[in-house]
Amino acid sequence: MKHSTYFISDLHLDETRPGVLQFFHRFLDAIESSAGALYILGDFFEAWIGDDAAAPWQNEIADRLKRLSQSGCDIFLMHGNRDFLLGDDFAQRCGGKLLPDPWVTDIHGRRVVLLHGDSLCTDDHRYQKFRSLTRDQAWQQTVLARPVEDRLKLAQQLRTMSQADNSTKAQDIMDVNALAVAGCFDASDCHLMIHGHTHRPALHATPAAASKLRLRYVLGDWHEHMHYIRANDEGIRLLRLSPDHLAKPANDL
Numbered sequence: 001m002k003h004s005t006y007f008i009s010d011l012h013l014d015e016t017r018p019g020v021l022q023f024f025h026r027f028l029d030a031i032e033s034s035a036g037a038l039y040i041l042g043d044f045f046e047a048w049i050g051d052d053a054a055a056p057w058q059n060e061i062a063d064r065l066k067r068l069s070q071s072g073c074d075i076f077l078m079h080g081n082r083d084f085l086l087g088d089d090f091a092q093r094c095g096g097k098l099l100p101d102p103w104v105t106d107i108h109g110r111r112v113v114l115l116h117g118d119s120l121c122t123d124d125h126r127y128q129k130f131r132s133l134t135r136d137q138a139w140q141q142t143v144l145a146r147p148v149e150d151r152l153k154l155a156q157q158l159r160t161m162s163q164a165d166n167s168t169k170a171q172d173i174m175d176v177n178a179l180a181v182a183g184c185f186d187a188s189d190c191h192l193m194i195h196g197h198t199h200r201p202a203l204h205a206t207p208a209a210a211s212k213l214r215l216r217y218v219l220g221d222w223h224e225h226m227h228y229i230r231a232n233d234e235g236i237r238l239l240r241l242s243p244d245h246l247a248k249p250a251n252d253l
Contacts, residue, residue: 002034005037006038007038007229008222008229010197012045014045021061037073040075042079043081049155051086054090059093065094075091077094078115084140101114107231108231108233111192113185115184115195117198120181182206194229204216218238225240
């Protein structure tokens with residue numbers, strides 16, 4: 001019975017990290033019997049230079065997600081700051097749908113706003129300028145029109161620049177801004193939010209009108225641990241798996 005909805009973010013899948021690729025496939029095996037929907041909230045890949053340039057290992061992931069979709073699980077994808085060139089063609093190959101950021105939906109009777117999370121980091125002014133550029137449709141079309149070799153070089157340049165820039169920033173600048181979070185709650189008319197990007201998995205609760213709490217679930221990355229959220233009629237849980245689960249048989253998560 002398909003009774004759960006799963007959320008993941010910031011996997012940063014890359015062929016240089018075969019252990020994480022292996023774990024992702026096992027994760028899909030484990031949730032297939034229970035997953036009615038899977039939301040991938042950005043930075044699914046470490047880099048994405050266009051749907052026309054997908055590598056064989058990336059196409060294998062698309063095929064595996066397609067099988068999950070055919071089992072009765074709805075697949076949803078969202079852009080991150082690493083895979084902002086992900087397109088509808090790849091989403092369709094996955095049997096899924098590409099969502100705008102933010103996206104408001106109903107999750108087991110709960111109104112929830114979903115987003116990658118980078119739009120909330122408004123104290124990082126340099127990054128927000130970069131984000132505005134890379135989300136511009138004209139800029140994206142110009143990049144996608146370039147040869148694959150040029151796009152590969154650009155992706156490496158952007159990654160190097162990002163690593164160098166982040167190494168000089170204070171940690172709090174790269175976290176969410178409280179006013180931006182409140183504004184997103186207000187605009188979406190939600191009391192529940194799920195996002196990733198910051199790599200700081202946690203559940204944050206803040207008071208709201210009418211004695212209600214606003215709950216913000218933050219997904220973690222898939223580097224030292226593998227973080228995910230499971231939601232069903234019983235509630236929403238932020239969960240973590242360790243790398244040693246790689247050696248264990250897959251079972252229903």
